[in-house]
Amino acid sequence: MKLQIVPIQIDTVAPGKPSPFDLFDQGGYLLLEKGQAVTAQVFDLAHKRKLYSVSYEWSELTGPKRLVGFKDSQLGESPLRHIRYDSNLIRIDYLKQALPILVSSLQELEKCHGFPGFSWLDNHDRHTYIHSLNVALLATIIGIYMGYGIKELAYLASGAVLHDWGKLLVPREILNKPSALSPEEFQLIKSHPVRGELVLRDEGWPDEVLRVIREHHERWGGQGYPNGLRESEIHPNAQIVAVADVFDALTEDRPYKVGLAPYHALEMILNGSGSSYAPEVVRALRSCVLLYPEHSTVTLSSGETGVVIALDPVLPTRPVVRIMADRQGRPVRGEKIMDLRENRTLAVSAITFDSNRRSHPGFTSGI
Numbered sequence: 001m002k003l004q005i006v007p008i009q010i011d012t013v014a015p016g017k018p019s020p021f022d023l024f025d026q027g028g029y030l031l032l033e034k035g036q037a038v039t040a041q042v043f044d045l046a047h048k049r050k051l052y053s054v055s056y057e058w059s060e061l062t063g064p065k066r067l068v069g070f071k072d073s074q075l076g077e078s079p080l081r082h083i084r085y086d087s088n089l090i091r092i093d094y095l096k097q098a099l100p101i102l103v104s105s106l107q108e109l110e111k112c113h114g115f116p117g118f119s120w121l122d123n124h125d126r127h128t129y130i131h132s133l134n135v136a137l138l139a140t141i142i143g144i145y146m147g148y149g150i151k152e153l154a155y156l157a158s159g160a161v162l163h164d165w166g167k168l169l170v171p172r173e174i175l176n177k178p179s180a181l182s183p184e185e186f187q188l189i190k191s192h193p194v195r196g197e198l199v200l201r202d203e204g205w206p207d208e209v210l211r212v213i214r215e216h217h218e219r220w221g222g223q224g225y226p227n228g229l230r231e232s233e234i235h236p237n238a239q240i241v242a243v244a245d246v247f248d249a250l251t252e253d254r255p256y257k258v259g260l261a262p263y264h265a266l267e268m269i270l271n272g273s274g275s276s277y278a279p280e281v282v283r284a285l286r287s288c289v290l291l292y293p294e295h296s297t298v299t300l301s302s303g304e305t306g307v308v309i310a311l312d313p314v315l316p317t318r319p320v321v322r323i324m325a326d327r328q329g330r331p332v333r334g335e336k337i338m339d340l341r342e343n344r345t346l347a348v349s350a351i352t353f354d355s356n357r358r359s360h361p362g363f364t365s366g367i
């Protein structure tokens with residue numbers, strides 16, 4: 001792996017213009033992502049030669065950054081181009097398996113008698129449409145981890161992509177209302193699992209799909225809706241979609257909220273394992289999502305702080321870290337790489353900056 005830490009040349013950045021690099025301060029903290037507008041404070045650091053870029057080859061450990069196995073030209077008009085998860089967050093080996101399954105499931109759905117097409121959902125509420133695609137990818141990946149066969153995965157993907165179909169029957173003004181909902185509006189939204197199932201039941205969809213639509217808001221401990229089902233009473237596919245649905249909802253940005261860091265969302269779901277969510281499904285999600293995305297700043301059990309520069313999909317909890325500060329917080333001069341795959345006496349004790357979020361001032365959470 002080639003790695004270089006270099007001070008930024010003052011003429012490569014300009015205030016208000018998009019940065020051509022990810023920019024770090026001398027402590028190794030990511031200040032600005034590539035493409036974000038350079039602020040006056042950041043520009044001042046560049047002026048003082050206290051601003052750095054980290055360049056390294058994305059080695060064979062991490063692979064391409066976007067949807068694996070599909071060139072942009074192949075994605076064309078496919079709904080998959082909207083999916084926001086990539087190999088920065090999801091283990092690449094699972095992405096590679098899940099995407100072809102999802103592509104063929106979507107194609108089969110489009111051909112089904114009585115299916116009006118995704119454009120209906122897209123035109124009614126773009127947010128629900130894109131959310132449904134994200135959930136379908138996550139659910140398929142969880143299904144792969146849990147050992148589902150191809151036919152079971154096709155049903156799971158179909159149920160996941162249709163899980164919120166009942167929202168077609170809820171006015172979009174209510175779906176996207178930024179202020180508090182009235183009790184009547186809340187009840188209307190809560191009716192979408194039952195309404196969606198009724199609409200599609202008339203079209204003869206299989207039970208594996210219909211039960212996901214009806215049961216994806218049921219909860220493991222019986223506190224969900226519409227029927228208060230618990231544990232194994234909930235269809236296994238609905239148990240999976242419930243977790244994928246919550247993870248996507250927690251991490252997405254909405255007009256009225258900034259999404260949680262994926263790490264933080266995962267932590268919340270882990271806390272709900274066995275009470276809100278099926279433990280086996282939570283374990284699967286935990287294994288498929290990368291805990292330490294590239295560019296995350298982590299603190300090691302040694303007290304040193306560094307930036308994650310590579311991840312091995314086979315050992316997702318053992319990142320390769322470029323140490324930026326020692327245990328006293330003093331910047332480390334020169335290159336110091338800590339490969340946690342080899343150094344098993346060290347562990348990540350906290351993540352202090354998650355690269356999947358633009359900013360998390362002060363966010364620290366122990367593993």
Ligand SMILES: [Fe+2]
Pocket residue numbers: 163164192216217
């Ligand atoms: Fe829903």
